[in-house]
Amino acid sequence: MSKPLQTEAGAIRILLRKAKPFRKDYSVAIIAFLLKDSPAWVLPVLTAGIIDTVVAKGPIQNLYLFGGLALLVLVQNYPMNMIYVRKSSLATRSIAFNLRTSLTEHLQKLTLQFHQRVSSSIVQTKLVRDVENIELMIQQSLPIALSGTFSLIGALVVVALNIPIFLAVFGLVIPVGVLLVVIFRRKSKSKNEQFRSQVEEFSAQVGELSSMLPVVRAHAIESSATAWVNQSAEQLRRRGLELDWLNGRFGALAWLSYQILGVTSLLVAASFSIFEVFPISAGQVVMVATYFGVIMGTAIALLNILPSLAKGIESIRSIEEVLSSDDLERNEGKRELSTISGAISLRNVSVNLGGTEVLQDINLEIPANQTYAFVGPSGSGKTTLLYTLLGLVRPSSGDVFFDSQAMNSLDMRTVRRHVAYVPQESVLLDGSLRDNVALGLPADDQKITLALGLANLGTLVRHGGLDQTLGRSGTRLSVGQRQRLAIARALYREPRVLVLDEATSALDMDSERTIQKTLDGLNHEVTVILVAHRLATVRAADKICYLENGRVIEIGNHQELMEKHGAYYKMVEGKEMK
């Protein structure tokens, strides 16, 4: 299970860890920033000097000196700024890149149960939006945090050297600022969390809507479908408004309090000067007021970036939810198999999905190179059984063995190199025919064409070639063509174990015959595990397992099961199989 990150400190620690490889870039960036930003706290000193020179009516050389220094600190700003932008953006973009790649990598390792629990649109939001939020947070808050820190330190040092009594005034302002920030943080955290999860929910619904579009339109229920999404959009609007309102209130409040404090400090400095409570020159009054402006500006800027800071921290938390999820398939360090014979056994396997026992106490010994067919009513657990064999779903008890070795002790990635799987619903890439058949393996055109021919797709190759594109999720193909393509992909892998889940359900007689011939050709050379509703496919199997409510209730070959007059017999006689 994923454990939610509790603290902001935790989120920041994670960010610092991600930033660690780029600490050199960030160090250079910070030094460049310090120099580029120096006018903010050097200029008030020079201005004070110029004013005091004016008040004292000379000497004129002072003006040259102050003017020259001012020009110097200003001119270096441009090159330093460029260095800062280059180094910091390089580091920040690389952090985002690393986050995206580690997320993608981690997602590949998460179990199917995780993916069934978390919708794909939510995962997409995390990869796209959350990483962007983190990027934005660093880009926006780094310069403000740096300039804030530097000008604060600069201002405090200069003031301490010139008019130490004013440290007390600043000492009053800073705690007020900190207090405001703390209050804001607390409120904004929960509002941001609500907003973020609403965005995720919304994008999940939009994803659902677009996949359901043909059904929605065919049933003329567009308005209800729109209403579902609108409801979620309305929630999003409400959460967004709450968030804006909170941000606005604090922004305004902050601005007001700082302005009042600023004016007060100017008045205090001015009256000190007039009543000579403390010796302050006119230049110093201006300097104090300017520093106040600098501090105020920084504080307001800090408050303004708080929303993006809070959003960024929330996004770190959201990504960490995935990264820290230990719902992982662990393969590292486990035994690797360079070949497998194709013998599979299940011993006392039970599988629990979402709290229900989907498979119960399954015991099966599938010898190498045999064909096993699974039949049974819809929902009886056939697909789940295949998932379990493939190690995509973990048994809640019992174990699966490949060549007598427990799956838990094996690096399943090495086992799966010898396995091919055709899912119940074909999954295609938005790529060429070639890419779809080779899918992750090196493409060999001759072998690809052969596999396509064996899957009765020779015509498709002759008409469009291997370079033809198939459209998003293979939409340019018919359902039957997609299914045949999925079979070609499986054959291309030259597997030791071929797993087919209703792989021929959408095929015409002709294609089915061709594929049956192909399967017959593999007979006793490959372990074939299939789920099918076609009598012709099933009766050719060495063993047929009849599943009901997650249990194997009959097992035997066609003839044995027919003679038994049990559930299989009833299914065949009842013409439930074609």
Ligand SMILES: Nc1ncnc2c1ncn2[C@@H]1O[C@H](COP(=O)(O)OP(=O)(O)OP(=O)(O)O)[C@@H](O)[C@H]1O
């Ligand atoms: N992620 C899940 N969470 C909870 N229950 C699940 C989950 N996936 C499947 N199930 C349940 O497990 C049972 C078996 O599902 P499975 O897909 O294995 O059936 P099947 O025999 O392949 O059916 P069909 O012939 O319709 O494809 C069903 O009752 C289903 O509701």
Ligand SMILES: [Mg+2]
């Ligand atoms: Mg199924």
